Amino acid sequence: xxxxxLPCIEIETAPDPSASVIWLHGLGADGNDFVPIVPxxxxxxxxxxxxxxxxxPVRPVTINNGFRMRAWYDILAADLNSRADMRGVQQxxxxxxxxxxxxxxxxxxxxxxxxxxxxxxxxxxxxxxLRHPERLAGIIALSTYLVAPDRLxxxxxxxxxxxxIFMGHGTADPIVRFEWGxxxxxxxxxxxxxxxxxxxxMEHSVCMxxxxxxxxxxxxxLVE
Numbered sequence: 001x002x003x004x005x006l007p008c009i010e011i012e013t014a015p016d017p018s019a020s021v022i023w024l025h026g027l028g029a030d031g032n033d034f035v036p037i038v039p040x041x042x043x044x045x046x047x048x049x050x051x052x053x054x055x056x057p058v059r060p061v062t063i064n065n066g067f068r069m070r071a072w073y074d075i076l077a078a079d080l081n082s083r084a085d086m087r088g089v090q091q092x093x094x095x096x097x098x099x100x101x102x103x104x105x106x107x108x109x110x111x112x113x114x115x116x117x118x119x120x121x122x123x124x125x126x127x128x129x130l131r132h133p134e135r136l137a138g139i140i141a142l143s144t145y146l147v148a149p150d151r152l153x154x155x156x157x158x159x160x161x162x163x164x165i166f167m168g169h170g171t172a173d174p175i176v177r178f179e180w181g182x183x184x185x186x187x188x189x190x191x192x193x194x195x196x197x198x199x200x201x202m203e204h205s206v207c208m209x210x211x212x213x214x215x216x217x218x219x220x221x222l223v224e
Contacts, residue, residue: 006054014048019112019222020103022052024121028069031055041215072120084147093128116140138164138221146184166217170202
């Protein structure tokens with residue numbers, strides 16, 4: 001049921017975490033996909049973070065011939081404008097909101113929570129994060145794009161207009177094309193958002209240079 005919390009993998013970098021990173025995987029993967037990134041971030045022991053890696057629901061994906069797989073929303077077509085199934089996007093937005101609410105119930109202020117994701121997961125992190133009514137620590141959006149950009153001006157919450165956003169993209173990405181990510185960055189920047197933009201010579205993936213940049217960004221936005 002949508003009202004129930006998604007199953008998650010949780011890793012705490014030190015006792016009594018003072019911050020949380022909710023990290024959403026890409027299409028067809030699951031929460032295990034980014035678990036190995038935690039030690040690779042080489043975060044200082046003084047920064048105690050709870051990483052939450054939820055598993056997306058299993059649903060048929062149109063672009064993959066209706067094959068059922070873990071997905072944050074259905075992908076209807078290969079072009080950007082008709083790519084995302086908005087009903088699924090909004091369902092995943094509510095599920096991410098529920099996970100954010102659980103972190104605040106555990107005692108982590110919204111301003112100490114990062115919404116993060118790769119590909120489809122990054123699209124949801126951006127979509128939900130920009131619409132979250134309380135200020136977040138920031139948003140990480142890797143190899144992804146802005147869903148429903150035409151709705152942003154009317155739907156975005158003022159609370160997160162100043163939240164820092166880390167965006168990274170591979171220049172040779174054949175899945176989520178580089179120009180989609182770049183156009184999303186330009187739109188957000190023109191709307192006044194604080195974008196830290198990184199490009200890498202890679203395809204639809206993550207590289208060590210990007211992991212190091214994410215680590216440095218996390219340490220800046222989560223400094224106490």
